[in-house]
Amino acid sequence: MNQQTAQIDAHSAPNHERSPGQPVNHNEDANHALSIRVRDLNLWYGNNQALKNINIDIYQKNVTALIGPSGCGKSTFLRCLNRMNDLIRSVRVQGLVEMDGRDVNDAKMDEVALRRRVGMVFQKPNPFPKSIYENIAYAPRMHDLVSRKAEQDELVEQALRDAGLWNEVKDKLQEPGTSLSGGQQQRLCIARAIAVKPDVILMDEPTSALDPISTATIEDLMDKLKKQFTIITVTHNMQQAARVADYTAFFHLGEMIEYNDTRMMFSNPHTKKAEDYITGRYG
């Protein structure tokens, strides 16, 4: 503890009285309505603790980037937010993940309901092996968001427009989603996620399998989408975090070391470890 305090003293002092989970500095341009509140979150794979006492407040309609070296727990943390970790048998989770006043780990919380409000985009584009149209229409139909065919067509078009894909695919909606290029597939997956109108979109290294141009397209898209959705993204690419994120959290060995306004994080990090990572001393 002392060491930590010493580190903090050595760097810039916080600009406000913080409770655990709040960022060191607030992004003055950002929205400060709370979306997800995480308190004392611990997670074990068998006997191996992968997340240690995570406290973080995620704000609505922002892009929050999670950065850190491989194996630091950032993807694991992301998957706690829509309980995708439930699918792994040996996982044990403890602590509070609160959304809309409800604990998502509560026994009464249906993970299907949670995942409707917290969508996800994965590292490798994984469209369903169905037509482009079906990729989008499947989930809204399943959740009874549309009743008529016209409504469904409209929703598909809207989702594809929001994902910036409409002009490229409007003439080939019945072709398989897997026939698109990698970057288009990833935007199709984003369209699929936003089609069910979630509050939060989790992105697990969404551009790591893409070329630089597709990456730039996705980054622009994230910037547009944050007007409607809360976006939490995991990235290995610090420039990307600096470009797209309003807030950045730095994870290391299962702990969240620093949570800060992105500009402050990259210009004047509050902790020594974050500074070392950002300046490329490890990771």
Place this chain on the structure above:
Amino acid sequence: MSQSFDEITAQLKRRHRKSARLKWMSMGALILAATFLVVFIGDMLVKGLPAFQQAQIQVEVSYTEQSMQIPPAAVSDEARSLVSRGYLRLIPGRMRDNPELMGTTRMEWVLADSEVDQYLKGHYTRLSESHKRAVDRLKEAGRAELKFNTRFFTSGDSKMPELAGIASAAVGTVLTLIVTMAVCFPIGVMTAVYLEEFAPDNRLTQIIEININNLAAVPSILFGLLGLAIYINFFGVPRSTPLVGGLTLALMTLPVIIIATRTALRSVPDTIRQAAFGVGCSRWQVVRDHVLPLSLPGIMTGSIIGLAQAMGETAPLIIIGMVAFIPDVSTSFSNAATVMPAQIFTWAGEPERAFTEKTAGGILVLLAVLISLNACAVWMRKKFERRW
């Protein structure tokens, strides 16, 4: 100190010789296997193709009151021993069905006795010399020839080779396999889906898994004993029927389908499951809408292979009484029936020479059906195979 190319080449010679030797040995094995296959199929064709032809002779048939009572009287003394006795027995029935025949005499092509058939095909025959001469005379006059044997495909078994056909066995096979598939396809697929997608990974499921794998290797005759003990003796299912045969073969096919389905489910990439969970599918929706459609070609292929295996099975059916003499084509699940391999087995044991070609002919039919089933499986896999 490095070696020169010449030194290395000298060392390599032995290695090259060894690999050439292995190549020739494996080529030899392939050629040997291919030879066996060619000899087997060739032998079956040579022996079996004559079964698709049957001798008929043209004789005068007189439909009189007398032939109604004593059918052999319908043909002349000379022709009597050349005409199939089985055919003669059918005359009164035909006269009853067609009253206008009464009192007429016609020249008709009638089924010849199997000995005549064998003589015309150039096989060994017990025909006496005078009968042989009579057949020769008929042949010269164009009144004895080999015609396509439709009876082989339309009638059931008979003790007279010229009347015996594979139809009752074929229908029995179809009925039996319908029962087998109806029972083991849904049960097998659902079991595999549960084990693969829903079951927790604990000691119990591991034991179940090991037992299913072992079940696939149990000698098939044991399934016959199980069928006899459980279905016939305990549940009282009528013996020799497609119902009990199908249920017994289902026991045998079940592990094959479970294993094939699990393999197919496992080959669906996890990213598809994650994508489906990610948009808020329940576990059942993930399986029904995404995993099952993708694994269906694999499941179908495995099931057809299992079906083909069940189709060629004889041993368990011996125990439950399906190796039986079934002269009539039955279309009921609860009447006594036989299946194609059992029919072949029965014919192989008949003393008459003419049954040899029936046996081979039956094998040809069975092989043709099996090959088309397997071709169907391959076609289905190719057609529905999708990339993701």
